[in-house]
Amino acid sequence: MKGRLVILDPEAPGGKRRVNYGLVIQGRKVPSTAARKLVKTLVAEQQEEAAYWDRIRRIVDEAPPLNERQRATIRLAFASTD
Numbered sequence: 784m785k786g787r788l789v790i791l792d793p794e795a796p797g798g799k800r801r802v803n804y805g806l807v808i809q810g811r812k813v814p815s816t817a818a819r820k821l822v823k824t825l826v827a828e829q830q831e832e833a834a835y836w837d838r839i840r841r842i843v844d845e846a847p848p849l850n851e852r853q854r855a856t857i858r859l860a861f862a863s864t865d
């Protein structure tokens with residue numbers, strides 16, 4: 784019974800219904816080894832992305848403040864995106 788959840792159901796034969804909660808993508812069952820690998824990859828990518836943005840925030844926080852000319856240049860660059 785490893786990997787299966789047994790649900791008590793009075794309408795099922797013997798009062799128990801076996802359900803396998805495997806990963807299904809676009810109607811196809813994904814083997815548990817592939818699902819584990821997929822989840823591991825997604826988690827790793829998410830952690831890398833979080834680390835990247837943490838690094839960007841640290842760099843921005845350490846940078847000196849912008850002067851008025853720099854602010855005007857940035858405003859002009861974003862204003863002329865017609």
